[in-house]
Amino acid sequence: MLFFKFIFFSFIFTTLLFSYPNYSQALKEKKLYPMGEKIYKKKCFHVDVNAYKSYEELYDALSTKQTCMALKKKYKEALSLYLWDIKRVAKKENKYKKLTVTKHDKCPVCGMFLYKYPRWISRIEYKDKNVSFDGIKDMMKYYFQHPENIKNILVQEYYTQKVIDAKKAYFVLGSDIYGPMGKELIAFKDKASAKQFYLDHKAKKILKFDAIKQAMVYKLDE
Amino acid sequence: MIQLKHVSKVYDNNIVALENIDLEVKEGELVILKGVSGSGKSTILSLIAGVLKPTSGDVLVDKKHIAKLPDHFSSQYRRDNIGFIFQKYNLIPTLSVWENIMLPLVPLNLDEKELQEKLMHVMNMFTIVHKKEVLVKKLSGGEQQRTAIARANVNNPKIILADEPTANLDQKLSCEFIQILKKLKSLHKTIIVATHDPLFFDLDFVDKVIEMHNGKLQRQSVVCS
Amino acid sequence: MKKINLYLLEYALGYIVRYRAKNIFIGVVLTLLIAVLASFFFVQNSLQYELASTLDAQPQIIVTNQKAGRDTTVDEKMIEKLLTIKGVGDVTSRVWGYYEFKHMNAKFVIVGIDTFENQYNTTLADIANNGELNASSMLIGEGVQKILNKSYYRDYFNFMTPDLHVQKIYIAGVFKAATTLESNNMIVMSKDTARKIFGYTSSEATDLAVSVTNPDELSAILVKIQNLFPTFHVITRKDFKIALQNQFDKTSSIFLTLFIITLFTFFMIVYDKSSGLSSEEKKEIAILKAIGWKIEDVLKARLYEGLIISLVAYLSGIILALFFVYVLNAPVIKNIFIDYNDMTNDFVLPFVVDYETLFLLFLLSLPVYMFATVIPSWRVATLDADEVMR
Numbered sequence: 105m106l107f108f109k110f111i112f113f114s115f116i117f118t119t120l121l122f123s124y125p126n127y128s129q130a131l132k133e134k135k136l137y138p139m140g141e142k143i144y145k146k147k148c149f150h151v152d153v154n155a156y157k158s159y160e161e162l163y164d165a166l167s168t169k170q171t172c173m174a175l176k177k178k179y180k181e182a183l184s185l186y187l188w189d190i191k192r193v194a195k196k197e198n199k200y201k202k203l204t205v206t207k208h209d210k211c212p213v214c215g216m217f218l219y220k221y222p223r224w225i226s227r228i229e230y231k232d233k234n235v236s237f238d239g240i241k242d243m244m245k246y247y248f249q250h251p252e253n254i255k256n257i258l259v260q261e262y263y264t265q266k267v268i269d270a271k272k273a274y275f276v277l278g279s280d281i282y283g284p285m286g287k288e289l290i291a292f293k294d295k296a297s298a299k300q301f302y303l304d305h306k307a308k309k310i311l312k313f314d315a316i317k318q319a320m321v322y323k324l325d326e
Numbered sequence: 327m328i329q330l331k332h333v334s335k336v337y338d339n340n341i342v343a344l345e346n347i348d349l350e351v352k353e354g355e356l357v358i359l360k361g362v363s364g365s366g367k368s369t370i371l372s373l374i375a376g377v378l379k380p381t382s383g384d385v386l387v388d389k390k391h392i393a394k395l396p397d398h399f400s401s402q403y404r405r406d407n408i409g410f411i412f413q414k415y416n417l418i419p420t421l422s423v424w425e426n427i428m429l430p431l432v433p434l435n436l437d438e439k440e441l442q443e444k445l446m447h448v449m450n451m452f453t454i455v456h457k458k459e460v461l462v463k464k465l466s467g468g469e470q471q472r473t474a475i476a477r478a479n480v481n482n483p484k485i486i487l488a489d490e491p492t493a494n495l496d497q498k499l500s501c502e503f504i505q506i507l508k509k510l511k512s513l514h515k516t517i518i519v520a521t522h523d524p525l526f527f528d529l530d531f532v533d534k535v536i537e538m539h540n541g542k543l544q545r546q547s548v549v550c551s
Numbered sequence: 552m553k554k555i556n557l558y559l560l561e562y563a564l565g566y567i568v569r570y571r572a573k574n575i576f577i578g579v580v581l582t583l584l585i586a587v588l589a590s591f592f593f594v595q596n597s598l599q600y601e602l603a604s605t606l607d608a609q610p611q612i613i614v615t616n617q618k619a620g621r622d623t624t625v626d627e628k629m630i631e632k633l634l635t636i637k638g639v640g641d642v643t644s645r646v647w648g649y650y651e652f653k654h655m656n657a658k659f660v661i662v663g664i665d666t667f668e669n670q671y672n673t674t675l676a677d678i679a680n681n682g683e684l685n686a687s688s689m690l691i692g693e694g695v696q697k698i699l700n701k702s703y704y705r706d707y708f709n710f711m712t713p714d715l716h717v718q719k720i721y722i723a724g725v726f727k728a729a730t731t732l733e734s735n736n737m738i739v740m741s742k743d744t745a746r747k748i749f750g751y752t753s754s755e756a757t758d759l760a761v762s763v764t765n766p767d768e769l770s771a772i773l774v775k776i777q778n779l780f781p782t783f784h785v786i787t788r789k790d791f792k793i794a795l796q797n798q799f800d801k802t803s804s805i806f807l808t809l810f811i812i813t814l815f816t817f818f819m820i821v822y823d824k825s826s827g828l829s830s831e832e833k834k835e836i837a838i839l840k841a842i843g844w845k846i847e848d849v850l851k852a853r854l855y856e857g858l859i860i861s862l863v864a865y866l867s868g869i870i871l872a873l874f875f876v877y878v879l880n881a882p883v884i885k886n887i888f889i890d891y892n893d894m895t896n897d898f899v900l901p902f903v904v905d906y907e908t909l910f911l912l913f914l915l916s917l918p919v920y921m922f923a924t925v926i927p928s929w930r931v932a933t934l935d936a937d938e939v940m941r
Contacts, residue, residue, distance in 0.1 A: 128631055128634070135630070135642070263638045281768075375841070401843055401844060420569045428558070429562075431558070432848075
């Protein structure tokens with residue numbers, strides 16, 4: 105009996121050794137995946153992720169592979185995580201390019217120069233042209249006047265400054281964070297972020313894109 | 327054109343230099359102020375030049391009240407009308423001959439050509455041009471005198487005032503000065519010479535001799551030519 | 552505007568040369584004063600420029616642990632907690648510290664880096680991209696190389712760990728940093744190597760560097776960090792900048808006060824000297840008046856005289872200062888500012904030209920001097936010329 109117990113536990117133990125580590129999402133996204141990406145690009149680029157059936161197999165293989173020179177445990181882990189979670193799934197998550205403007209671009213609603221406020225730039229991509237704004241409030245004002253022929257509406261997420269699709273975003277109104285045109289709508293990529301911001305900055309409401317009405321937008325100017 | 331009316335001058339230490347002087351010099355006249363040192367003749371020259379102001383009385387030149395002029399106009403008047411030959415010459419020893427002669431013209435900011443013309447003219451007239459680069463302190467007595475005379479004439483003034491011009495000169499140079507005086511007279515300048523050198527008392531081109539003693543006018547005699 | 556009276560200018564020039572003893576004295580004193588003041592300003596400008604560049608290379612937030620009121624190490628496990636705060640872009644553990652090389656009286660800054668992490672500093676980023684650091688190698692700054700060479704360490708260096716172990720680290724290369732401050736003191740190695748030298752455990756770090764993606768969120772994040780770790784110190788880059796600027800300003804104002812007093816004294820000396828004209832000078836002015844110069848002409852000549860002397864003094868002073876600061880490296884004045892104990896090694900000041908400083912010095916020197924000469928001259932010029940000539 106004792107013998108089987110011993111075998112059982114040692115089996116569990118060895119699999120646990122290499123099993124998928126239990127890190128928080130934040131740690132993974134902010135530190136481990138970028139690190140893994142760097143390691144992959146610099147040292148270990150001959151790994152075909154899809155050849156492995158489990159995380160443990162991948163991790164094990166890396167230890168023996170000649171191409172990945174002796175890496176510390178920490179680095180091996182980061183690399184494996186990156187490969188398994190990001191490279192394998194290869195979600196072509198719609199990565200939008202950074203919104204850039206020239207020194208001459210102006211917001212059509214208020215006339216301010218956009219290059220002065222890089223963090224607040226938002227954009228509507230129409231079929232024939234792109235129009236950029238110095239805040240989501242001005243963008244919405246314009247949107248209600250010109251709602252046809254739109255390809256994409258892009259905004260910059262508050263916390264990470266990444267460019268996201270406005271239609272999928274959450275907007276917080278009436279916070280104590282002011283944009284170049286005063287009170288603003290602030291964009292977030294998920295509900296949890298919006299909620300956190302709402303609590304931190306004494307905001308009034310959280311809305312999805314379609315719930316935003318023209319009256320609400322103009323009310324912000326009062 | 328030069329008039330002194332009831333002019334008195336008392337210095338700060340209560341020395342009376344002049345007492346109630348009445349004097350007149352016509353244009354083009356050569357007048358000798360005769361008297362020993364301390365008789366007040368130098369004071370009269372300084373008053374006419376506008377360098378001194380009388381304690382009482384009026385000094386008029388061409389009907390202008392010289393004594394009442396403020397410094398700015400007084401200097402202007404002096405620059406335009408007076409050529410002063412000082413007893414001690416009052417040249418600047420560390421400057422050269424031409425630099426000394428040029429001094430009255432410096433503030434006028436003349437055209438270079440015009441300035442050179444005036445300089446050369448007087449330097450030639452008083453035969454000092456051959457020493458023009460020499461520092462004044464290295465000149466002989468006679469050369470210094472001629473430099474002083476040239477300086478006094480460089481701006482072609484109407485009135486020439488000379489204070490004891492021959493006091494430091496020997497016979498020869500004194501006679502040279504007399505010749506220069508003749509030349510100046512021929513240029514129709516009004517000349518007043520303050521001196522106690524008897525060489526001047528019997529000259530035939532002198533118009534008037536005024537005798538001074540202790541600050542008071544003694545005698546005015548006209549010399550007939 | 553009439554053209555400048557060149558004759559008057561020539562006369563003024565001649566006047567200076569003829570009475571040169573007095574003028575040379577004043578000219579030299581003025582030159583020295585300007586040179587000292589200019590040196591001070593040049594050093595200050597260069598240092599501010601250096602510090603501004605260094606500051607930009609600091610992380611936005613630094614989190615330090617405290618024990619008994621003094622800085623102590625942090626545990627890397629804290630990083631995960633900090634990363635959960637929304638708006639925090641990255642948290643890097645920093646392993647750095649000082650190492651005293653007592654033999655050469657030098658103090659090095661050892662910085663440990665992880666080549667696969669994001670770097671907040673351009674010098675470190677360059678090294679991370681290009682350098683190769685293994686467990687027993689390091690990269691040193693150019694200034695460090697010089698110091699080590701002097702004590703015959705060319706290929707490696709023996710560090711002494713806190714438990715009196717000798718740790719031999721090989722010099723893998725030399726780097727040129729973005730700022731001179733860095734080049735002179737910095738040694739870069741892998742974090743684990745640095746830990747060995749400092750006697751840290753494998754999860755210990757000196758402090759944590761936090762970067763924030765949206766600066767609008769900075770104050771909210773500071774509060775959250777403090778709430779998570781109430782006993783820790785949370786310092787922003789701005790705080791650091793303000794603290795340094797204050798120290799700078801304090802030193803500057805002390806020096807400037809001293810200098811203004813000196814300048815005032817100088818003013819008095821010049822005024823006095825100008826009033827005390829020698830009898831020769833007085834006579835010269837009287838003669839000029841007698842031959843028809845107006846008071847304004849005499850004063851103009853004095854003005855030109857003052858202008859010439861002060862201009863020459865100003866230019867000489869500036870050139871002297873430039874030489875003193877940028878060629879000789881400002882020996883004494885530098886030490887007035889550099890008080891913090893990082894800087895025991897020699898430091899080369901970068902060449903920074905600030906036109907405002909030059910203009911200020913110009914205003915301080917020329918008008919002051921001219922004022923001090925013209926006023927007494929006016930008094931003499933109004934004397935009765937006749938009195939002087941007799």
